[in-house]
Amino acid sequence: MLESTSLTLLFFILFVLLVFSAFFSSSETALMSLNRYRLRHLEQEGHAGAIRASQLLDRPDRLIGLILLGNNFVNIFASAIATIIGVKLYGENGIVIATFTLTLIILLFAEVTPKTLAALHPERVAFPASFILKPLLFILFPLVWFTNGITNRLLALLGVSPEDSSSVSINREELRIALMEAGSLIPKRHKKMLVSILDLEKITVDDVMVPRNEIEGLD
Structure with missing residues (x-):
């Protein structure tokens, strides 16, 4: 089906997938970089973004599971789209060209740049992202629950419990x-x-x- 799709549409789909990849990458870094004391203060003041971000961080295993599921899905799908584009443009050699080009694009525009931006301005990224991640977690919860079930068993073997959230008390x-x-x-x-x-x-x-x-x- 995708092989018969026009190049214009394929490039558009690839662009959308890269945007989603950047979103998931930046969201993870931003949420994990939030100052927990300031987050608690904003939450007590009724800040909607802070409340949602705090709810997501209450179970970091589910949050990370959701983000990794989303990021891996869009990156794999993007790889398939890029391969089709490469074959359409350059034949069999397009597979190698597409792999190298997409790897570089993902590294620069969907990983390093968004993660750096999120680390510098975590609140600007995390709070708006929480409005998308919260309902997305609800929709994909069965899949997240399944993958986390396996992960949590592995963590249990290491003596780690995902239920043990880090304390927000300051020493x-x-x-x-x-x-x-x-x-x-x-x-x-x-x-x-x-x-x-x-x-x-x-x-x-x-x-x-x-x-x-x-x-x-x-x-």
Whole structure:
């Protein structure tokens, strides 16, 4: 059927598939790069994109399963389309030409570029993408459930459970780093005071006490 399709339509289908491939690649990077503390804050404020992104990240095994299913499907389909185009244009030699060309195109325009963009601006990519991924997960859930069932059994053999989502609680060192990276958002004096508060637990009585013979007083 595809062999009889016009080249114009084949190129259009290939272009659409590459767009979907870039979408899946960027979505994965963006969602996994989100700051979980900011995400929780936006979710509490009722941000629709943050709520959907948080729901997707509650089960990262399902999210990754969905993205990989979609990405592999469109890439394999794109490979088939590119092969047909190559054969139509260059005969048998077109198979090699199509394979090399498509690999380069996918690497540049459907992997490296969208992933880099998503890593630099995760919220701009992740929140809009969540509006597509959420219903897509619902539609493809049986297939995602089947593949994840096999994957989860393999993870269980390694002692890993996908149910164990990472905690969003922040520890002292993470808070210290966040304060130091705040830059001009927090005045230097306030920043120093907050960092000092974090060090209170390390302070002992000997550090703050004044020997009796050094106390100055009035009779």
